[in-house]
Amino acid sequence: MTQHFLLSAEARSLSLAKVARLSDEEAWEAFKMVRWSETEGEPFCPRCGCAGLYTYSKRKLWECKACKHQFSVTSGTIFASRKLPIRDILLAIAIFVNSAKGHSALQLSRDLDVQYRTAFVLSHKIREALAETADRSLEGHVEVDGAYFGGYAKPANHKENRRDRRLVANQTGKRRCVVVMREREGSCLPFVFGSEDEATKVIGKHVLPGSTIYADEAACWDVLHARYLTKRINHSECYSDGEACTNQAESFFSRLRRAEIGTHHHISGRYLHAYAAEMAWREDNRRIDNGELYLMATFAALKHPVSRQWKGYWQRSA
Template sequence: MRQTGTVLRRRKADPMGQHWLLSRAVRDLSLIDIADMSEQDAFIFFRKQRWGVKDEQSCPTCGVLDSHYFRKTRFQWRCKHCDAYFSVTTKTPLADHKLSFKKMLLMLFEFTASPNGISASSLSRKLGVTYKTAWVFCHKLRESITRAIDNAPFSGEIHVDGGHFGGKPRSGQFRHKAKPEDIANKIKLGKSQGAKRSSQSRANFNRKKRNRRIVMVIREVVPGLGGVKTRCLLSLSEDEKTAKHIAQNYIKKGSLVRTDESPAYTSYSMYFTHETVEHSKEYSTVNGVNNNQAESFFSRLRRSEYGVFHRMMAKYMIDYANEMAWREDCRKKTEKERLSDLLGKTLSAGLSKWWRGYWQGAKRNDEMRVPID
């Protein structure tokens, strides 16, 4: 409710209808501001996000909140009660870091300020760190987002849809010269309405089958504000089993659920007020029925796949999807609010389960798909 009220206040303060990202209010923190910080300033920023107070710290070993002994030269504390040494990143995904606090803050800002994400190679060049460091750092942030997901069921108006991602076929050695009648059919009928498609090589078919996945998205919608809560799931297909799993585990009964005409959602009328839009004919019905908020999310995820990352492995596709879901839900926050939100999630996530020791061979094997029997 607090976030909704904040958005309403911002809209009232901007009668000309200026886009939020173009407004002055969003620019409450910039890269120059962080560059001007000292290492001490950056450390204080981390400390505030973890404990919220200036003079007290919670010992990660015994849990006692007190003003512990501070080792100024090492940015560490010694607990007054159990004598354990700890820092602001102890027992977090950033534990045992070798980067300075200022550099980590700069990397965090680059990550949060990029609407469609930032690639590890770009972050590596901008901040002068190795590609391995940037890759693991970004994925630790995605892990923090994933582990902080709110599992409370959705209610109200819900948009549900599935989108194909990964497994994009490569072009062959020779260019396919389309016949004039095929081009005319594509213009007349559209890609999804009976137009003849070009043939696909066996290698491309196998690559597509191996890496192609379905990202299922659930979005809670508030009229006038758009999507306010987003949840993603990974599946092999957009079928009835996956749709039923979503209905039984993620949406409250009696909600208004809007989907496309896929037969996977035929059972939704048993649980919800179910409205559909036939996408082969229209994006929205004359009565305003649509699932545009789900399509909006897919637009951001697809732009990040094609324009930023260029390839999303099936094993880590859910991590990228969760990142884009977080970006969608934080799109009305200021730069400082987004940075503080992600840093707070990271410092409260505990030790990394999936990326601690990644380059030493400790890798996650599970795709984290929908658990369908």
């Protein structure tokens, strides 16, 4: 019997213990190598690109000889204005990517011995950096499907007082729909809407002409026949019919649902897009070893600019 990739030795190339044992100097050097990988770790000014720098002896800072800009290894990145040691940030990234179904902020706060707020913002900064790598167009054979998350309406205690929770009038209004477009044997592209029928315009923008769309029997996908060769599957009769199926889209939803139920227990509609993008990244890279995932996430974070959503988040939202 063929062994699953995640059970093989090739899937394990990252040791959390080694990351946790890094000294401050080793962690700083690792950050340098990742951020300025194109110059083999030699820093240059993030504003003007000048390689002529003054080095401060007391603090780990540089000053550009051309524009006089002072910067550190995290200046201008999503980790700018950090308070955590660099080693703790590297450990947080390693823990984050090592979890197949995601990692909750509460668990990360315990792992790092930091406040929940710190872990919450740090996790979302990593998610934002990963989501930035997923904005692309899809082509070829593309599966489209939607699933609803959140907005749970608790049934009344007595049976005679219960209402049909499928009706809009009896819902909380917080229910959101994640619609995913997924290339067969390719990447996922998720979006969040109020309902499935809002997704058709976005599908037209991100799926290139000439592609083949695979969708279920929902009436909202009927308009796709005008632009694409569209093959449908009626899930009330079977889950696949030859080529017509949405099994790979359902695989993405399975991962997102497991993250919601088993890891986070609740995902706010306000942040649902971030969790969906994270799960799309995990699904796209599920056959890559954890050491490579760690480098990919670190590189994405250090190439991402300062987050306008998460920098100073608690000062705005406390």
